[in-house]
């Protein structure tokens with residue numbers, strides 16, 4: 323038996339019958355271990371004391387997710403590893419003690435999938451190291467995009483990431499990763515060259531094209547929380563010009579539908595599929611507006627001509643180093659509770675959809691001062707289409723754009739406000755999905771989606787199930803839309 327087989331036989335023995343059933347609850351076949359009988363002292367010693375229980379100082383702050391809708395979730399304990407060895411020891415311990423494990427990096431899961439009720443939350447915030455050697459970047463499990471930006475400061479090197487600097491590199495890359503350089507340089511996961519994973523069966527898998535190749539495939543779009551805990555990620559960086567053009571545009575609400583149509587035409591223009599990436603959207607908060615921001619890998623003069631065709635009410639363009647450009651496009655999480663849905667569409671955004679969308683949002687009257695809806699389109703269809711759907715677990719290689727629909731309210735708003743927002747978002751999703759389809763982006767998960775297996779993963783779901791069976795047959799890692807092992 324090789325080391326892998328030995329570890330599987332050992333760590334999996336008590337769990338092989340399945341710690342979790344397909345509905346995500348403990349099965350009768352599981353080997354239950356009462357909370358008090360778990361060897362917490364052993365885990366605390368292993369972690370040098372960095373283990374927190376409800377009520378401990380620091381527990382509440384560590385437990386708070388970015389989406390406050392899930393802030394009531396209470397894990398049995400929070401483990402804070404500082405190294406790969408700490409993570410390996412923690413996962414081995416969890417297998418022996420039959421407790422589900424939930425990793426958290428940046429904590430930005432829309433659906434609260436890095437929260438836990440009664441399980442062991444593994445908070446990776448102590449593993450934020452980012453190192454750069456030549457054109458290779460290595461990020462620890464807890465690194466956030468802002469750590470990547472800091473490590474690349476002063477260079478002309480780019481890791482294609484997302485728009486929000488607070489999000490974790492882990493969650494972003496494991497689910498794909500779309501952002502302001504997607505059409506020019508591909509998804510975040512397309513730049514991943516290697517990753518180290520402590521798998522659900524407590525094995526250290528060093529993954530790249532020629533080693534643990536199926537798990538490596540799964541780590542490029544198969545979403546976080548499914549196979550184990552990735553402790554480090556290695557990326558190839560892209561050298562970009564010393565100066566890049568950026569833009570930030572907006573339109574008054576009365577011009578919303580024509581603005582959407584013009585933006586849709588521009589992103590569909592084959593001449594600009596690789597040099598222009600943007601996101602554009604509508605917001606019902608404050609003054610209703612349509613906004614668009616993005617990067618253009620060409621001259622500012624050409625960009626201004628393109629912007630003129632869009633006829634925005636307000637426009638700002640500029641040329642800057644890539645770091646400043648990213649900074650200009652940043653958005654951060656408000657912390658308010660929200661619900662969201664996403665659609666990945668291969669179709670162009672037609673005139674009738676733009677009209678329907680503007681109609682629906684025009685009728686969206688806020689139920690409280692903090693209530694608001696946002697609809698954001700992320701332009702796709704450039705370098706992200708260079709790979710085929712089966713080349714990585716990220717299946718949406720034919721997408722023209724990804725739509726993110728969200729409804730927010732305040733922590734203090736009464737239930738009728740949140741319930742009303744949920745219903746209205748569902749209605750808006752129904753309207754849009756009729757025209758744009760029901761594929762969805764796994765990094766914008768919607769817990770209400772029933773066909774999530776095909777929506778997030780399409781034909782790749784079966785292979786993901788096979789990988790899951792190999793590395794985490796007992797489902798130590800499990801959540802409501804988590805990959806279920808192949809039978």
Ligand SMILES: Cc1cc2nc3c(=O)[nH]c(=O)nc-3n(C[C@H](O)[C@H](O)[C@H](O)COP(=O)(O)OP(=O)(O)OC[C@H]3O[C@@H](n4cnc5c(N)ncnc54)[C@H](O)[C@@H]3O)c2cc1C
Nearest residue numbers: 427428429430431436484485486490492493500546547552
């Ligand atoms: C304000 C905001 C802006 C965003 N902008 C973008 C954007 O521009 N582009 C884009 O593509 N997405 C964007 N997202 C979505 C984002 O990519 C996902 O929410 C992503 O999962 C966040 O990663 P995280 O590490 O912060 O989240 P977490 O909540 O910590 O983790 C997400 C999932 O991954 C698991 N996980 C975390 N760390 C690990 C690990 N080391 N190993 C294995 N599993 C792990 C968790 O258990 C959970 O299931 C945005 C989200 C928000 C809230």
